[in-house]
Amino acid sequence: MTTKTTVAESAFRPTARNFSKFRRMLPRLLTLLLLSAVAIISLFPLYWLFVTALTPASTTVRMPPQIIPKNPTLENIVDMIRISGTGELNVLGTGWIIRMPRMLIWFINTTFIALFSTGFHVFFDAMAGYAFAKRRFPGSRVLFWMILAALMIPGQVTLVPLFLMITKMDLVNSYSGVILPGLADVIGIFLLKQFMQTIPTELEEAARVDGASEWTIFIKIIMPLSVPALAVTAIFAFQRYWNSFLWPLIVLQDPDLFTLQVGLSYIHTSEFGTNYGLLMAGAALAAVPMIIFFFAFQKYFMQGLRIGAIKG
Amino acid sequence: MVHPPATRPGLAQRFVQAWNKYKWSYFFIFPSMLLFFIFTAYPVGQAFLLAFQKVDLRGSEWIGLKNFQDIFASKLFWLSMQHTFIYAAFVVAAWLVTSLLVAVLIQPLHNRIQSLFRAAFYLPNVISIVVISLVWIWIFEPQFGFFNYLLSLIGQEPVRWLQNPRIALWSIVLSTVLIVPGSGVVIYSAAIGSIPRDYYEAAEVEGANGFQKLLHITLPLLNPTTLYLMVIYTIAGFQIFERVYIMTGGGPINRTTTIVQLIYQTAFSDFNFGRASAQGLILFAIIAIFSMIQFKFLGTDIEY
Numbered sequence: 001m002t003t004k005t006t007v008a009e010s011a012f013r014p015t016a017r018n019f020s021k022f023r024r025m026l027p028r029l030l031t032l033l034l035l036s037a038v039a040i041i042s043l044f045p046l047y048w049l050f051v052t053a054l055t056p057a058s059t060t061v062r063m064p065p066q067i068i069p070k071n072p073t074l075e076n077i078v079d080m081i082r083i084s085g086t087g088e089l090n091v092l093g094t095g096w097i098i099r100m101p102r103m104l105i106w107f108i109n110t111t112f113i114a115l116f117s118t119g120f121h122v123f124f125d126a127m128a129g130y131a132f133a134k135r136r137f138p139g140s141r142v143l144f145w146m147i148l149a150a151l152m153i154p155g156q157v158t159l160v161p162l163f164l165m166i167t168k169m170d171l172v173n174s175y176s177g178v179i180l181p182g183l184a185d186v187i188g189i190f191l192l193k194q195f196m197q198t199i200p201t202e203l204e205e206a207a208r209v210d211g212a213s214e215w216t217i218f219i220k221i222i223m224p225l226s227v228p229a230l231a232v233t234a235i236f237a238f239q240r241y242w243n244s245f246l247w248p249l250i251v252l253q254d255p256d257l258f259t260l261q262v263g264l265s266y267i268h269t270s271e272f273g274t275n276y277g278l279l280m281a282g283a284a285l286a287a288v289p290m291i292i293f294f295f296a297f298q299k300y301f302m303q304g305l306r307i308g309a310i311k312g
Numbered sequence: 313m314v315h316p317p318a319t320r321p322g323l324a325q326r327f328v329q330a331w332n333k334y335k336w337s338y339f340f341i342f343p344s345m346l347l348f349f350i351f352t353a354y355p356v357g358q359a360f361l362l363a364f365q366k367v368d369l370r371g372s373e374w375i376g377l378k379n380f381q382d383i384f385a386s387k388l389f390w391l392s393m394q395h396t397f398i399y400a401a402f403v404v405a406a407w408l409v410t411s412l413l414v415a416v417l418i419q420p421l422h423n424r425i426q427s428l429f430r431a432a433f434y435l436p437n438v439i440s441i442v443v444i445s446l447v448w449i450w451i452f453e454p455q456f457g458f459f460n461y462l463l464s465l466i467g468q469e470p471v472r473w474l475q476n477p478r479i480a481l482w483s484i485v486l487s488t489v490l491i492v493p494g495s496g497v498v499i500y501s502a503a504i505g506s507i508p509r510d511y512y513e514a515a516e517v518e519g520a521n522g523f524q525k526l527l528h529i530t531l532p533l534l535n536p537t538t539l540y541l542m543v544i545y546t547i548a549g550f551q552i553f554e555r556v557y558i559m560t561g562g563g564p565i566n567r568t569t570t571i572v573q574l575i576y577q578t579a580f581s582d583f584n585f586g587r588a589s590a591q592g593l594i595l596f597a598i599i600a601i602f603s604m605i606q607f608k609f610l611g612t613d614i615e616y
Contacts, residue, residue: 028420028421031417031420031421032421032425034417035414035417035418035429038410038413038414038492039429039432039433039492041490042432042433042436042490042491042492043432043435043436044490045436045444045447045448045451045487045490045491046435046436046439046447048447048450048451048458049443049447052450064461065456065458065461124343124344124347125344127340127341127343127344128340128341128343128344128345130340131337131340131341132341135336135337135340137334137337137338138330138334140337143341143345146348146353147348150348150352150353150356152599152600152603153352153356153596154547154550154551154592154595154596154599155551156551156572156575156592156595156596157355157356157359157589157592157593157595157596158351158352158355158356158358158359158592159575159579159588159592160359160362160575160579160585160588160589160592161354161355161356161358161359161362161589162351162355163579163585164358164362164367164585165351165354165355165358180347180351181351183347183351184344184347184348184350184351184352186344186348186352189344214336214339215336218340239438242440243439243440243441243442245440245441245442245554246553246554246576250580261440261442261443264442264443264446265442265557265558268446268449268558276450276453276456279446279450280446280447280450283442283443283446283447286440286442286443287439287440287443290438290439290440291435291438291439293438294431294434294435294438295431298431301434301438302427302430302434302498305495305498305499305502306498306499306502
């Protein structure tokens with residue numbers, strides 16, 4: 001009898017403990033399950049993009065589809081680069097021509113436009129942000145108010161006037177036609193002004209006493225101290241320029257000048273538009289750089305969003 | 313400079329003084345202001361002028377309010393308004409609910425797991441809409457697409473997701489809401505994290521359960537965040553273009569045409585630049601009105 005209860009007890013006690021532990025863990029477990037399910041749905045299109053891109057063309061159009069690719073291959077990517085055709089890359093518009101597959105040209109064009117735009121955009125915005133943060137001058141309030149007002153105007157309002165202007169300036173079908181209007185984005189000025197206001201003015205005063213020029217103060221003191229805000233501005237600008245579609249679509253007509261997004265929509269409407277293996281391979285080529293970019297600068301993406309939220 | 317002059321300095325002299333005092337300020341703002349005036353301020357002004365003209369590739373003439381009259385008399389305009397409103401309403405509602413739900417659910421988790429989930433939910437949002445739309449065309453493909461495969465598993469007939477005029481718009485809505493907006497998750501999550509713990513402890517002392525705490529503490533304190541997200545998502549919803557352009561091109565039989573798609577067609581297929589400008593201004597007005605309404609309704613009790 002005693003032995004029996006002991007056995008029963010020893011068998012029961014851990015189970016009870018396990019059960020109550022299970023009871024406590026249950027809500028957390030369910031939460032994790034639910035979150036994972038939502039995350040899987042959210043990430044599925046991206047997963048499907050890469051699965052299709054890496055599935056041999058013969059098995060793409062098959063029922064049932066392969067959820068996990070059995071024989072992953074780069075065939076589609078190679079084919080996609082081939083069928084995009086051969087084009088001429090006019091290096092930086094200098095007239096130095098290199099012949100290569102269009103897909104590669106689009107990649108280079110997009111990288112060039114995005115990097116160039118981001119660089120100038122952030123530097124000019126930093127200059128203006130500094131002036132608005134630290135200096136009072138006639139017109140500063142009116143100008144800053146105008147910038148805030150411009151933030152509320154949707155881009156579609158200026159679409160037609162900008163196109164007519166670019167046509168008049170003979171910039172249709174050129175990198176400048178894509179880049180110049182894009183530089184006029186003012187959100188960075190606002191973000192950088194808010195940040196630079198927090199830099200103690202004593203630092204500038206001390207440098208001024210030491211005889212530093214205004215330009216030196218900006219480059220040697222303000223810019224290094226603003227690196228976190230500059231990084232956030234640059235990262236969001238780069239993402240925007242890399243993914244931008246409507247404006248390049250309108251301005252660019254020569255396939256040798258296309259960006260990746262415009263090139264993809266061009267392939268989509270071409271004879272290869274229903275070859276989904278190829279199409280996904282092209283889309284994957286456009287997506288991979290942004291994915292790497294996101295994981296490299298994840299911290300700044302999250303910071304930038306929180307800053308935006310506090311401003312709103 | 314030691315003894316200020318007794319007489320007022322001349323105009324030229326004052327100008328030189330002001331110039332010396334402010335030249336660096338103007339130097340710093342010059343590049344962005346130049347770009348801003350040429351490529352934003354001037355085109356905004358132009359848009360207002362173009363809206364009252366007949367502008368095409370040959371030239372332009374003043375026609376008063378005719379562009380607006382033509383727009384309001386056009387069936388396609390009202391159809392595109394209807395599509396845009398349906399899209400915006402469903403997308404904004406779904407995005408707010410899902411991002412809030414996810415943010416609330418990840419809050420009690422360990423920090424590492426939280427940031428893992430935040431990254432997972434944000435990742436699809438860095439990819440271009442063009443790429444995402446191309447994947448959705450493939451998922452919606454009638455014969456070999458993934459969705460019709462899922463339907464076949466439960467014995468359903470295949471659906472022509474993007475080809476059926478009655479379904480196409482809903483397919484585009486579905487493609488948008490099935491990806492949780494990472495920005496909403498991150499922003500809500502930051503806002504929930506900043507709510508003082510004492511509020512919840514006080515509620516626990518009084519015997520509130522998890523749901524009551526969510527309803528009476530978390531949600532009211534998140535009002536400013538909800539307003540902010542609602543405004544930016546509404547603006548984004550009204551501006552929907554790339555999905556429609558890539559997935560359906562506004563078809564079938566104009567059943568997915570939205571306002572921006574209409575602006576694009578009017579300007580770059582019909583080359584009716586005046587009317588396209590007028591349509592752009594109407595979109596601007598709608599967005600402005602909606603932002604104001606949202607601020608009025610949700611903005612009043614925001615200060616605590």
